[in-house]
Amino acid sequence: MGVNITDASASADRLAALDAAEKAYKAAQGAFDNAYNGQGSQSLKNDTLIGRALTWYAMAQLDRQKGDPDTNAALKKSIDEHIHAAQDDRNLAAANGMVLPSMPAELGAVPKPAPPAPEGGPTSEPGNATATNPNDSPDQAAVRATLKTFGDNLDKGDVDAVKAMMQVEAGQEEFINQFLQLPVVMKKIDTAMTAKFGPETAQPTTAPGEGKFTFNTTSGTNDVSKVKIDVNGDTAIIDDDKDPMSKLVRVNGQWKLRVSAPKDENERQQRDAVVKMISILNGVATDIDAGKFAKREDAGMAVVGAMFQAAAAAGGTPQIAPGSNAGATPGAPTTPAPGPQ
Numbered sequence: 001m002g003v004n005i006t007d008a009s010a011s012a013d014r015l016a017a018l019d020a021a022e023k024a025y026k027a028a029q030g031a032f033d034n035a036y037n038g039q040g041s042q043s044l045k046n047d048t049l050i051g052r053a054l055t056w057y058a059m060a061q062l063d064r065q066k067g068d069p070d071t072n073a074a075l076k077k078s079i080d081e082h083i084h085a086a087q088d089d090r091n092l093a094a095a096n097g098m099v100l101p102s103m104p105a106e107l108g109a110v111p112k113p114a115p116p117a118p119e120g121g122p123t124s125e126p127g128n129a130t131a132t133n134p135n136d137s138p139d140q141a142a143v144r145a146t147l148k149t150f151g152d153n154l155d156k157g158d159v160d161a162v163k164a165m166m167q168v169e170a171g172q173e174e175f176i177n178q179f180l181q182l183p184v185v186m187k188k189i190d191t192a193m194t195a196k197f198g199p200e201t202a203q204p205t206t207a208p209g210e211g212k213f214t215f216n217t218t219s220g221t222n223d224v225s226k227v228k229i230d231v232n233g234d235t236a237i238i239d240d241d242k243d244p245m246s247k248l249v250r251v252n253g254q255w256k257l258r259v260s261a262p263k264d265e266n267e268r269q270q271r272d273a274v275v276k277m278i279s280i281l282n283g284v285a286t287d288i289d290a291g292k293f294a295k296r297e298d299a300g301m302a303v304v305g306a307m308f309q310a311a312a313a314a315g316g317t318p319q320i321a322p323g324s325n326a327g328a329t330p331g332a333p334t335t336p337a338p339g340p341q
Helices: 011-036 042-064 073-095 138-156 159-164 173-179 182-197 265-289 296-315
Strands: 166-168 229-232 235-238 247-251 254-259
Touching (some): 011 042, 138 254, 182 296, 265 296
Parallel strands (some): 166 254
Antiparallel strands (some): 235 247
16 A cells, blocks of 8 residues: 555554545656656656556545545446556556556456457547637637647647747746746656667557546547537636636736636645656656666656656655555655555
């Protein structure tokens, strides 16, 4: 298990520890999401998928420490959702050609790959390729087109173009400047890996919208055309304001994504995790250049470990890595033990 809290005599401390662990895991998810949805090679995206899968699994184990799922339907539902999410991310990494590390037995076997589509058959386009919705008003269509362009610019790592599409609230400039270093450092790691290990051989077979910068959608898809958009004058809200970048404002006739101060502690921790992750990933890139990793896979898991370390530091949780063993380096990814069947 990622978290082991057994001191029943200190219930207040136990609840506080559970809460801190949950916030740290959520911060880790935010860090993995930002890394996966940004610029990077297929092998790096696979590494972040595995890190995210292990975090989902750890969250299921954390749920099990909150009570008895056999008598608590909501808790059982949460555990099932976390396990299924872990399986989905693990399976996508496998479909993308990744040689998987040891994974929790509870996740079961990886499904056999689907047969290839017949030659000349239909192919799936990335979710961001579609940016229109026939039911849009003119304002909604303009907002949707802005989201499409913003995602494309972030995918390309065009930092100047991304910044030009933002309306940054006073006091948030430093965060944005740091946040936009993420595609830069991921490119730095890609370059270092290619120099040391040669070009990657993984052949991506990602699902529609996967591996691209995307916006959360109420429909459960990554297609920009499915994003819910509510426009009120010169303000637009996407997906009921559920995402840190879910508000746009119209400035001199142009829609821009508004970046405001964190609205709660969870959002603040997610931002802190991203900033810390960028710093740690720079160190990983330096280690790759220095030849500290024998294989591409080892370097990839170091990237995963960096993300766990960043989330742990942001959340104030010293040991966040799912399945950390006693005496293991805090934040280092290890093989989680199977949970209760």
